[in-house]
Amino acid sequence: MKITKSEIVISAVKPEQYPEGELPEFALAGRSNVGKSSFINKMINRKSLARISSKPGKTQTLNFYLLNELLYFVDVPGYGYAKVSKSERAAWGKMIETYMTDRKPLKAVVLIVDLRHPPTKDDIMMYDFLKHFDIPCLVVATKADKIPKGKWQKHLAVTRKALQIEDGDALILFSSETGLGKDEAWKFITDYMND
Template structure:
């Protein structure tokens, strides 16, 4: 997939700031420092359209990117970062609940998890959230380049069981370093936007 035009639009904290819902929307959710920004940069083939940070918890708004005249990609605040205050966490939770429960053009959520580790309680809670609101989702397991191929089945199984998924095929191994899974991720997005995705 060759993307020519991608634009950072806005960092939004409330529905009043969201762009007009005239394009389908794909949301990225995952814990802080799981590689969401690197995923975005790899997918659109840009080095720095999404800012990566060595400091977890830096994304505190919904960051909107417009991909062509095709869809919005929305990077939501990372969760599970211990140094963020309870007040801040509560604000984030309220913002995410408002977004996920009320955004009419939200077409797909991508749950970004770290391939090296079992899903966290926060990952499990986010997946349950998608189930509750009937949001179609797919699991992207990042940092696969850090795991030996001989161990992949073991890690895939741990994510499948940890998130109580219906099928192991709901997990896509992905690496920003090697671009492993990039084309497959575009196939998923393409199918969703064409109305062909069957969860």
Template sequence: MKVHNVNLKISAVRPEQYPEEGYPEVALVGRSNVGKSSLINRLINRKSYARTSSQPGKTQTLNFYDVESLLYLVDVPGYGYAKVSKAEREKWGRMIETYLVQREPLRGVVSLIDGRHEPTELDVQMVEFLQYYNLPVLLVATKIDKMPRGKWNKVEKDIRKKIKLNDKDRLVLFSATEKIGEDAVWNWIEEKINN
């Protein structure tokens, strides 16, 4: 998809704040600092529209990006960030779970993991959670440009060993800086929103 028009519609924390246009939605989930904002910026062809930060835990709301008045990309707060209080983490957890489980226009979830490292227990749990609720999953291994190309097959094999993907789920190796995997991510999103 060629993106010309995009705007941050709302940063929401409660269901009554969610947009009401009924556009199909695709959520992006992953650990803090895994590259969700970088992926969004790559997809919408903007340098820093979604705020990226070297400091984990920056995104604390559900950020609804209106793309071409056709869909919403929803940036979800990162999980696993230790410097936030337990109470705050629980609050985020409830907000994220409410959105993922109850949101009717949600068509699928892009679950990001850091391609340089083995998936964490939280990464595995997130995919299992999404599968339990029958949400289509695109697993995106980010920062793949930091790995030698000769190791990409091993990265993919190691991820598949740790995270059990079902038949309808997919895995894409991705790099925001090198534009690797961008088309594959868009193809999956378009397939989901057009169903």
């Protein structure tokens, strides 16, 4: 899909602030600093619509990005960042859970993990959460450009095993530097848009 128009519509913390209407939504989940903003920017061919922060744990709201007036990317707060207080983390957790379990236009979640490292406990918990609530999921292993091509399959196998990815759930290699995996990610998203 070629994105010709993209804008951030609202940063929401509660359901009454979510955009109205029935446009399909795709949530982007992942730990702080995993490259969610870089993923968004690469997918929509913009340098900095999604701001990349030098401080992990900066996104504290659900950020709704309207693309081509056809769909939303919803960037959710990154998890697993130690410098955030427990009560703040609990509040984010509740906000994310409410959104993901109650939101009708949500079609699928893109779970972003770092290909260079085995998935964290938080990554595993998020994947299990999505499976528990029967939410379709695409796992994107990003930062592929930081690993020699010959080692990609080995790293993907570690990711697949740690998350215990179910048959039918897609796992794709991605690089926001080179654009690797972008077409595959869009294919997944467009398939779910019409479901």
